[in-house]
Amino acid sequence: MSRTVGEHTADPCPRCFVHAVRPGEPTAVGGCDVVGYLCDRCAHAWTRPVEDDLDVYDIVRVDLTDATLYGTVWQMDADRVLVRGTSGEWLRWVERWRVIVY
Structure with a gap:
């Protein structure tokens, strides 16, 4: 689950669990x-699939x-x-890779 930081969302790193705003x-x-992420603290890299079953x-x-x-x-x-x-x-039109089903 993510938490809100100002106007940004901070998701935890799956390795060190530090919340930070990370651009994908x-x-x-x-x-x-996929969308790739990199943790600034522990240098762990991970991905998430681009949502392909949006309705x-x-x-x-x-x-x-x-x-x-959110919308x-x-x-x-x-x-x-x-x-x-x-x-x-x-x-607002946004690139599909930026969208996460909530």
Whole structure:
């Protein structure tokens, strides 16, 4: 489970369990699209799969460089997702690799 740090979300490192804001990088491992992370404290690297089974109305978390947003999938393209804010106050297209089903 993640915790909120200001406008960012901090997830713990699976090795040292230190919470920190970590930007992910899209990459591929074994032909699968994944997001790679690196812990600044212990140098552990890990990945998570890019969500490929998103549906309209899924509740999601969007990890941006400068903020973490929570909302609902409103529309999808092959490489991007339109996310609507929880109260409908915003709509934003984001890259699919930034979206995590919440």
